[in-house]
Amino acid sequence: MATPAKKGDRDCVLHEITRSLCPECGRVVDAQVLIRDGNVTMRRRCPLHGWHEALISSDADWYLKSLKYDKPGAIPHHYATSVREGCPFDCGLCPKHQQHTCVGVIEITNRCNLECPTCFADSGLARSDRGHDLSLAQVEAILDRFLETEGQPEVVQISGGEPTIHPQLLEILAAAKARDIRHVMLNTNGLRLAQDAEFVDRLAHYEPVIYLQFDGLRASTYEELRGLDLRAVKEEALEHLAEAGLHAMLVPTVVRGVNEDEIGDILRFGLNHPAVVGINYQPVTFAGRCLNHRDPFNRITLPDVLHALETQTEGLFQVSDFFPVPCPHPTCSACTYAFLHGDEVIPIPRTLNVDDYLDFISNRTLPDLSAEIEPVVESLWSMAAVMGSDKTTDNLVCATCGIEAAMSLDPEHLKEHFFAIQVHGFMDEHSFDLKRLMKCCVHQLLPDGRAVPFCAYNNLGYREEVRETLGKTGVSCPQPKEVLA
Numbered sequence: 207m208a209t210p211a212k213k214g215d216r217d218c219v220l221h222e223i224t225r226s227l228c229p230e231c232g233r234v235v236d237a238q239v240l241i242r243d244g245n246v247t248m249r250r251r252c253p254l255h256g257w258h259e260a261l262i263s264s265d266a267d268w269y270l271k272s273l274k275y276d277k278p279g280a281i282p283h284h285y286a287t288s289v290r291e292g293c294p295f296d297c298g299l300c301p302k303h304q305q306h307t308c309v310g311v312i313e314i315t316n317r318c319n320l321e322c323p324t325c326f327a328d329s330g331l332a333r334s335d336r337g338h339d340l341s342l343a344q345v346e347a348i349l350d351r352f353l354e355t356e357g358q359p360e361v362v363q364i365s366g367g368e369p370t371i372h373p374q375l376l377e378i379l380a381a382a383k384a385r386d387i388r389h390v391m392l393n394t395n396g397l398r399l400a401q402d403a404e405f406v407d408r409l410a411h412y413e414p415v416i417y418l419q420f421d422g423l424r425a426s427t428y429e430e431l432r433g434l435d436l437r438a439v440k441e442e443a444l445e446h447l448a449e450a451g452l453h454a455m456l457v458p459t460v461v462r463g464v465n466e467d468e469i470g471d472i473l474r475f476g477l478n479h480p481a482v483v484g485i486n487y488q489p490v491t492f493a494g495r496c497l498n499h500r501d502p503f504n505r506i507t508l509p510d511v512l513h514a515l516e517t518q519t520e521g522l523f524q525v526s527d528f529f530p531v532p533c534p535h536p537t538c539s540a541c542t543y544a545f546l547h548g549d550e551v552i553p554i555p556r557t558l559n560v561d562d563y564l565d566f567i568s569n570r571t572l573p574d575l576s577a578e579i580e581p582v583v584e585s586l587w588s589m590a591a592v593m594g595s596d597k598t599t600d601n602l603v604c605a606t607c608g609i610e611a612a613m614s615l616d617p618e619h620l621k622e623h624f625f626a627i628q629v630h631g632f633m634d635e636h637s638f639d640l641k642r643l644m645k646c647c648v649h650q651l652l653p654d655g656r657a658v659p660f661c662a663y664n665n666l667g668y669r670e671e672v673r674e675t676l677g678k679t680g681v682s683c684p685q686p687k688e689v690l691a
Contacts, residue, residue, distance in 0.1 A: 218242035225640035227665065228252035229502075232635070234294065239639075241266045248637065260502035260636035265509035268525070269537055277532040277566040279305035279645060282355045286656045294643055294666055298656040307657050308360055308533055308589040308647035310352050314378060315339040315367040316673060319397055322432045324459060326632070326664055328494040329367040337367070338676045342374045344653045346381050351655045353385055360590035362651075363391040363417065370398040370405075379412035389592040393417040393457075396436075396443035403446045410450040415594050417486070418443065420456040422468040423475060430464050448481035453594030453621070456482055460506045461490045469511060470518025477551065477625060483593040484626030487511045492634040493664040502636040508540060511629045523627065527553040529560050533588050535645040541587060541628040545606050551625075554602070557609055560587070579604065589647050593626045633661040
């Protein structure tokens with residue numbers, strides 16, 4: 207009698223089932239989240255285009271441990287859409303969405319003064335002759351709708367395209383400041399900030415936090431990602447911001463084989479610059495115009511950035527200093543804060559057991575959680591935390607009360623003692639995960655009153671729909687002149 211053949215083992219563990227997209231046709235299909243060789247991948251099958259698999263995390267341990275940091279979502283005052291076709295086709299928000307808007311993004315223009323090879327919004331000079339700007343009245347209506355749905359909104363980010371080329375940007379900032387919105391951000395490539403110091407001085411009147419595109423310190427990095435060497439532009443922009451007393455978050459797009467070896471150098475640069483209060487690293491998103499790096503397995507994921515920070519700073523920051531941000535899905539974002547005292551850099555989680563306050567699964571009934579510290583930590587590990595703001599500074603002072611160091615009582619000087627490091631991985635057609643989308647709290651605010659989750663807007667045709675509509679009804683503007691470094 208023949209010996210039965212031994213059954214083979216699969217090379218992976220099926221962790222969970224979700225829904226994703228076919229990267230060929232965009233169809234929503236069932237997907238498997240798999241753990242294999244220390245990585246997390248997503249595998250799905252389209253009836254037309256077959257199987258597709260992509261890397262979603264290079265560190266399965268980080269991915270699995272992050273799940274305990276999920277927290278219940280908040281409910282907005284109003285929804286804009288009803289449930290008709292099912293998620294993700296009813297975005298607006300609809301009642302099935304699990305989180306309110308922490309950060310509302312308004313794209314006031316789809317025009318730009320650069321033509322970056324990497325641009326998830328597909329903006330640029332080539333689009334400018336058929337581009338559009340939102341009118342001031344449209345933006346004011348969007349802001350008023352934001353107040354209706356949120357009561358007192360936390361954060362609005364003015365974005366584009368390149369928002370500094372909008373002819374009414376200052377009036378738009380004034381409109382945002384006049385409403386009961388706690389924090390206003392301005393997302394920019396820095397070209398106008400570098401070339402027009404007077405404009406930066408006028409900008410300072412409205413006190414926006416500047417989200418400055420900043421990909422590295424090498425010419426080759428900018429030539430690959432932005433099409434030209436922008437190092438001098440970035441340095442001049444930051445100098446003007448420092449002179450005007452404005453705070454900047456550096457925002458590097460991190461791409462495998464281009465600038466992942468600069469992650470530590472960017473951090474050191476930021477720590478030493480008077481205008482910089484933090485860094486928000488963003489692994490590249492394969493959406494819009496990103497044609498040269500679309501390998502779904504050879505890509506940077508959130509834990510890659512954390513491990514690179516530990517290695518490239520020789521342990522100045524360690525992976526253990528970072529914790530997932532609980533208000534979106536906890537695999538989307540991670541952050542930490544540091545206390546700066548002279549040449550000393552002290553990550554706050556080394557002086558405060560952050561895990562006790564952010565573990566929403568295990569620790570909600572612990573009797574020894576400080577009633578004072580708990581809301582502080584939850585506020586800091588939130589997408590709505592804005593470095594340079596009085597609220598965030600007050601929370602950081604409270605969180606570092608155990609550190610023995612002399613700090614200035616001047617609120618502006620006090621802000622110089624703190625630094626934030628954030629990592630946020632936006633989704634694309636390869637990494638799209640419906641459960642992450644349903645917890646998204648960064649929403650695109652639209653002229654028709656909808657608030658569309660950011661990764662839905664970039665992957666499901668919402669951006670193209672809005673662009674077509676505004677191309678017919680929006681405010682057309684002349685093509686901007688190309689700005690050279």
